[in-house]
Amino acid sequence: MNAKGNPSKFERCGECACFNLRKASRALTRFFDKTMQPGELRGTQFSILVMLSVVELETVTRLSETLVMDRTTLTRNLRPLAKRGLIHLSQGEDKRTRTVALTPLGRKALADAYPHWETAQSLIVRRLGRKRFQSLLHDLSEISSLFSGEKSMP
Amino acid sequence: MNAKGNPSKFERCGECACFNLRKASRALTRFFDKTMQPGELRGTQFSILVMLSVVELETVTRLSETLVMDRTTLTRNLRPLAKRGLIHLSQGEDKRTRTVALTPLGRKALADAYPHWETAQSLIVRRLGRKRFQSLLHDLSEISSLFSGEKSMP
DNA sequence: CTGAAAAGCGTGTATATACTCCCATTCCTG
DNA sequence: CAGGAATGGGAGTATATACACGCTTTTCAG
Numbered sequence: 632m633n634a635k636g637n638p639s640k641f642e643r644c645g646e647c648a649c650f651n652l653r654k655a656s657r658a659l660t661r662f663f664d665k666t667m668q669p670g671e672l673r674g675t676q677f678s679i680l681v682m683l684s685v686v687e688l689e690t691v692t693r694l695s696e697t698l699v700m701d702r703t704t705l706t707r708n709l710r711p712l713a714k715r716g717l718i719h720l721s722q723g724e725d726k727r728t729r730t731v732a733l734t735p736l737g738r739k740a741l742a743d744a745y746p747h748w749e750t751a752q753s754l755i756v757r758r759l760g761r762k763r764f765q766s767l768l769h770d771l772s773e774i775s776s777l778f779s780g781e782k783s784m785p
Numbered sequence: 786m787n788a789k790g791n792p793s794k795f796e797r798c799g800e801c802a803c804f805n806l807r808k809a810s811r812a813l814t815r816f817f818d819k820t821m822q823p824g825e826l827r828g829t830q831f832s833i834l835v836m837l838s839v840v841e842l843e844t845v846t847r848l849s850e851t852l853v854m855d856r857t858t859l860t861r862n863l864r865p866l867a868k869r870g871l872i873h874l875s876q877g878e879d880k881r882t883r884t885v886a887l888t889p890l891g892r893k894a895l896a897d898a899y900p901h902w903e904t905a906q907s908l909i910v911r912r913l914g915r916k917r918f919q920s921l922l923h924d925l926s927e928i929s930s931l932f933s934g935e936k937s938m939p
Numbered sequence: 940c941t942g943a944a945a946a947g948c949g950t951g952t953a954t955a956t957a958c959t960c961c962c963a964t965t966c967c968t969g
Numbered sequence: 970c971a972g973g974a975a976t977g978g979g980a981g982t983a984t985a986t987a988c989a990c991g992c993t994t995t996t997c998a999g
Contacts, residue, residue, distance in 0.1 A: 641835045641895075644902065646922060648909045649817040650832040654853045655925040656810040657956070658932040660985095663803040664957085675985070678804040681795045692947060699808045701987045706949065708985065727947040727994045741795075748798065755802045758931055763924060768800060770913065770921045771809040777912055778812040811986070814955095818987085829955070846977060855957045860979065862955065881964045881977040945996070956985070966975070 652774075659755070666751035670744030676712060677748055679705075680741045683718065683733045690728040699775050712737070806928075813909070820905035824898030830866060831902055833859075834895045837872065837887045844882040853929050866891070 644650075663674035672680070682697060683689070689697075695705040709731065712718045717737035723730045733741070756764045798804075817828035826834070836851060837843070843851075849859040863885065866872045871891035877884045887895070910918045 639839055641838055641899070643906070644832070644835040646906070647828075647832060647835075647902070648906060648918070648922075649813050649828040651922055651925045651929075652806070652810050652813050653829065653832075655928040656806050657855075658853055658929045659803050659806050661957075662932045673984075674801075674803040675807065678798070678801060678807075681798040681801075684795055685793055690947075699812055701811075702948075703988080704986045711984070725947080725995070729948070745795070748801070752797070752800070752802060755928070755931075759924065759927065764802070766920065767924045768802075768805055770917060770924075771805045773913065774809040774909070775805075775812045777909075778816045815987075827954075844977075856978075857958080858956045865954070879965075879977080883978070947994080949992085951990085954986080960981080962979085964977080
């Protein structure tokens with residue numbers, strides 16, 4: 632229904648998968664960023680550093696595939712991390728590639744941020760309940776893999 | 786486990802709600818934007834126009850609350866729509882406010898985009914199955930409302 | 940071996956997102 | 970009713986996202 636009480640042509644758009652996913656993403660991102668603020672890492676930056684702590688040394692393209700993120704997006708996301716000295720970019724053996732690696736400073740930032748991440752993550756899991764949270768993760772993973780070459784985190 | 790086979794301190798970060806939600810959001814947004822491209826509206830823009838077709842006339846702040854979007858974000862998101870003449874911004878009775886309304890051109894763009902939205906939406910619902918999709922919507926709605934003043938679409 | 944195809948990356952451009960300030964208007968208290 | 974508080978809103982700044990394009994290096998067919 633619209634403001635005049637007429638039936639809307641767009642009733643079903645309230646169920647838009649993209650809109651509702653983005654909306655939840657905005658809300659949750661704000662929450663994580665706020666909660667993790669004392670650790671001085673945004674949620675996205677934390678995830679990138681975590682991934683780097685797992686893969687150790689990786690090219691930009693391979694890392695972007697793992698993160699299901701456009702390569703050029705990752706390039707830009709790496710910038711603030713490099714500027715702060717949390718990661719190091721260097722030319723790979725294949726001179727076309729650039730490899731990304733955590734610096735000691737990056738490891739420290741990650742360790743410092745971890746407890747704050749834990750706080751945020753725990754709260755959302757507790758709110759949804761373990762079972763529903765797992766089911767949500769499963770659905771999200773399916774959506775990611777439907778539209779990309781999915782790879783998994785640790 | 787990391788590349789050296791050592792247990793990682795960050796095992797649990799693979800379940801990060803924020804990361805997984807954003808990842809799915811990226812993937813689904815790409816899919817919607819591509820599928821809806823012939824209609825010349827991005828997913829986000831489509832959602833804003835749909836909302837405007839429902840509320841008819843709204844201030845920027847109230848609209849941003851409905852969309853669970855920062856007011857300043859909405860201000861910027863409205864810009865390309867106004868530039869294309871799809872919406873009209875005018876001073877409200879309360880001279881502090883600006884009201885947003887669809888133009889005839891905006892209604893046409895919305896109508897043109899609708900079938901393409903339908904295509905994208907149908908595919909994702911079919912892939913997940915009606916039941917799982919509903920459950921996903923419910924979880925996303927809960928996340929949105931946990932961290933904002935939730936209002937619902939049509 | 941040479942030259943075209945392919946792979947890996949960065950930049951330009953545009954949208955999306957939100958926080959911090961700051962300005963205009965309205966509201967409300969004394 | 971005067972003046973400070975509250976509200977609505979934009980601009981500055983910074984991150985996040987991705988497409989189109991072009992550059993460099995590698996690969997591979999002939």
